[in-house]
Amino acid sequence: MKLAINLLNFGPAAKLKNFRRWIDFAEASGFDALLISDHVAVTSDVASRYPVPFMDPFVMLSWAAARTTGIQLGTTVTIVPYRHPLHTASLVSNIDRLSEGRFIFGVGAGWAAQEFAALGLDFEHRGSVTNEYLEAMKVCWTQNVANFSGRFVEFSEVHTTRPLQQPHPPIWVGGASDAALRRAVRYGTAWHPIRIRLDWLRETGYPRLKQIAAAETKAVPQLCPRIMLHPSPKPLPDSERFAGQGTFEQIQADLDELERMGATYVTLDTYSGDPASIEHMDAHFEALQLVRRR
Numbered sequence: 001m002k003l004a005i006n007l008l009n010f011g012p013a014a015k016l017k018n019f020r021r022w023i024d025f026a027e028a029s030g031f032d033a034l035l036i037s038d039h040v041a042v043t044s045d046v047a048s049r050y051p052v053p054f055m056d057p058f059v060m061l062s063w064a065a066a067r068t069t070g071i072q073l074g075t076t077v078t079i080v081p082y083r084h085p086l087h088t089a090s091l092v093s094n095i096d097r098l099s100e101g102r103f104i105f106g107v108g109a110g111w112a113a114q115e116f117a118a119l120g121l122d123f124e125h126r127g128s129v130t131n132e133y134l135e136a137m138k139v140c141w142t143q144n145v146a147n148f149s150g151r152f153v154e155f156s157e158v159h160t161t162r163p164l165q166q167p168h169p170p171i172w173v174g175g176a177s178d179a180a181l182r183r184a185v186r187y188g189t190a191w192h193p194i195r196i197r198l199d200w201l202r203e204t205g206y207p208r209l210k211q212i213a214a215a216e217t218k219a220v221p222q223l224c225p226r227i228m229l230h231p232s233p234k235p236l237p238d239s240e241r242f243a244g245q246g247t248f249e250q251i252q253a254d255l256d257e258l259e260r261m262g263a264t265y266v267t268l269d270t271y272s273g274d275p276a277s278i279e280h281m282d283a284h285f286e287a288l289q290l291v292r293r294r
Helices: 016-028 056-065 085-098 113-118 126-142 178-187 198-215 246-263 275-281 279-290
Strands: 003-005 034-038 072-075 103-108 145-149 154-159 170-171 226-228 265-271
Touching: 003 016, 016 034, 016 056, 016 226, 016 279, 034 056, 034 154, 034 265, 034 275, 056 072, 085 126, 103 126, 126 145, 126 178, 126 198, 154 246, 170 178, 178 198, 246 279, 275 279
Parallel strands: 003 034, 003 265, 034 072, 072 103, 103 170, 226 265
Antiparallel strands: 145 154
């Protein structure tokens, strides 16, 4: 089971010197991947969780590709409806080429209604848009001249830049609804649930994914969750905590169970929800190193 880090790309600590430290730490410590989140318009609903400055993931990952040599780089997650699929397909192909095939494309349909409104986008149909855009992007990645006609997007005779990884970089699909699970089965390489409880994953989420895959007569996507990494000095009741919360022993037990379930990657998210906490980078690194040495 591989371990990834969620790089914190927002708030008062979103500074070049800190990004250098995050990226250098991740690669030097032997982590397998470094992932980054996505927002375009930081409206009030977004800013309450992820304050400005908010650094664009594709710009950040392009810079990270030049600074690193072996670690995989990706998004957790790109909000697919925010960009035209021709634009996103080109960004993905470019970063995959610049990183020499190290890109992971994490995707989601989005949650911030105010951000959709600011961008002039349809919030109600975001799931359907996401599905169609993924179809269109796959055409761009697998054909030298792309044509596509759908409900939300149409283009013809577009000469494409194809990614280095073929047929395309791995697609990790976020979300926990049936619609998201179906999207993971139909379009994804992996299912990428975020901030989960292990009992829910074990008893509800993962069995449901398998049911949907069987109904679609498709392979079950890989399991690649993103979990919290919030150590505490005292044990937390299992009935009240999410995966990755609690003592180091509890966190280790969570990772062991995910490995037994067949998880191929686990992304560790050290963000507590308090933007000021991002400044205390040594505490984040200490927690990550403890997990890395488990």
